[in-house]
Amino acid sequence: RKEVEQDPGPFNVPEGATVAFNCTYSNSASQSFFWYRQDCRKEPKLLMSVYSSGNEDGRFTAQLNRASQYISLLIRDSKLSDSATYLCVVSNTGGFKTIFGAGTRLFVKA
């Protein structure tokens, strides 16, 4: 079993749609969780951290369920510019050994 697993995708959605990405992790000792965004042939960039209480940033909402070892990202009112690969990222305490999921590709179409 992979340490971090994501929905395989790709997701093809129209503008304005709501889309949800799921991610599971295997190491129950994991402490830090993130969603990164990666555009084609570019480096990953932090989209948002995921805290135990859940967090929201504009159209983006991230949630963490430690009991189920599950992380989610919800994107509301999708924009063309949201088209990218979304990477689920898990770190153990102190940021040692950060593990990335394989990524989920999102295509938002007009």
Next chain:
Amino acid sequence: DAGVTQSPTHLIKTRGQQVTLRCSPKSGHDTVSWYQQALGQGPQFIFQYYEEEERQRGNFPDRFSGHQFPNYSSELNVNALLLGDSALYLCASSLAGRGEGTEAFFGQGTRLTVV
């Protein structure tokens, strides 16, 4: 404030050769991690350096080695290159010792092609 910088941006090497990639972390960061990203895949963790020592290592052979210098910059060395080593190599810097929310910043990567 300079972000993470990597050099070179592109590199072509012949199978069997050796390569050295370089990374300067974001100002104020003391930890450097290296990743290999094959086309269509997520980044795979190679290893992490802190205080000039390898702190964690992923499932990569000994052909992959690294170094961290006193100024926190780092090198990734790959010996006996194989065609399968062709990938984007990403360097990420972070600040050690923080708890929840230790964010890593990435460089633009070095695209290595082995022919």
